[in-house]
Amino acid sequence: MNYGIDAYRGLISRITKEYSSALVAKIRKLVEYLGNTVKIMDFCGTHEWTITHYGIRTLVPNEVELIAGPGCPVCITPAYYVDQLIKLSLEGIEVLTYGDAIRLPASVGHTPRSLLEAKASGGNVRIVYSFMDAVKYAKSKSNDMVFFAIGFETTMPSVASVILKGKVPKNLSILTAYRYTPPIVKHLLTEVKAVQLDGIIAPGHVSAVIGASSWEFIPKEYGVPTVVAGFEAIDVLAAIESILEMKVKGEAKLVNEYSRVVRWEGNKLAKRAISEVFEVRDAYWRGIGFVKGSGGFFKDKFKDHDAVRQYGLRDPPSDLSREIVPGCRCHEVVLGLCKPIHCPLFMKICRPNSPYGPCMVSIEGTCRIWAEHPEALMLKEVKSISATLKSLDNRLST
Secondary structure, three states: OOOOHHHHHHHHHHHHHHHHHHHHHHHHHHHHHHOOOEEEEEEEHHHHHHHHHOOHHHHOOOOEEEEEEEEOHHHHOOHHHHHHHHHHHHOOOEEEEOOOHHHOOOOOOOOOOOHHHHHHOOOOEEEOOOHHHHHHHHHOOOOOEEEEEEEOOOOHHHHHHHHHOOOOOOOEEEEEEEEOHHHHHHHHHHHOOOOOOOEEEEOHHHHHHHOHHHHOHHHHHHOOOEEEOOOOHHHHHHHHHHHHHHHHHOOOOEEEOOOOOOOOOOOHHHHHHHHHHEEEEEEEEOOOEEEEEEEEEEOHHHHHHEHHHHOOOOOOOOOOOOOOOOOOOHHHHOOOOOOHHHOOOEOOOEEOOEOOOHHHOOOOOHHHHHHOOHHHHHHHHHHHHHHHHHHHHHHHHO
16 A cells, blocks of 8 residues: 555545535535625635635635735835835835835835835845844844834744844844734724624634634624634635534634644743733724724833834824825725725736735735735636536536
């Protein structure tokens, strides 16, 4: 008997196919029993990529509406951070940034329009792959640098742990644009009345840090079934099936589908590092506004690492009127108020190779994901063709 890697892959493929087919069949039965539309938000950008890439919207019934949420940190990073970093780079301070954030649009009317354009204009900007990459590079140089720290709880420990170990060189300061995820979900469920959700697929990567328990408030306080899910297509299907089953039973619970990675209490070491270095304050989300208790800012004892204090930056500045690009609907897309195709700029002046709005910048941005998967733009046509082919197949088989 062949126990090689090809045989193993074949076995996993068959199991996955059978299990996913069973899940889709169960989903259809549950929807038929419910008899109404069910709106489920996939919070994380990687979940949206999985849903779109694998065509999950074409597999589930029309009554299951999958809505992308605010789980793209680049998409919600305020433009005023970009403005101030551009200024620093043109003054000779070296700005270290991730490859997607280098294209993040600055405020309306600001020139240059991004760190990439600033670099082209002589600004001192360099792409790094991680904070440790930035630390290593800074140690090899003597000039002053600023690291642009974007992200949710997933990336915060990578900075906090290095600071606590005292391994950050003195010539490297950090501009933190960190945001906490549970507060934006609370904001969504309480302040955004136009979005009525029947279920939430909670982010797996973030939950690996903060723990599945961090989402318990959703079913308890808002009565919305919630599933922490992994990022394989089968994970997402299992999450949808679980939410629908809770709806049928009239229950609202928290389910950890991603138990192979996510613990109930999360990563205690990572959480401790975050809480030691950062304090929680109200923070601005691009185009959305201030969200209570959603920002991670340096505590006073770590002020020497804080670029805001070191360079006299404003966080936030007094004028936030230029955060939303005219015509751009990214701030509505991330809240589930509209789809990318409803934006008048989508795939016109706003494309992956020339992003006009922030949701087209990152691979986790909903607009970018839809733009790179054109079948998502033809969802109704794809479903119609699928239904026709299925009907034809049934006639031929009989």
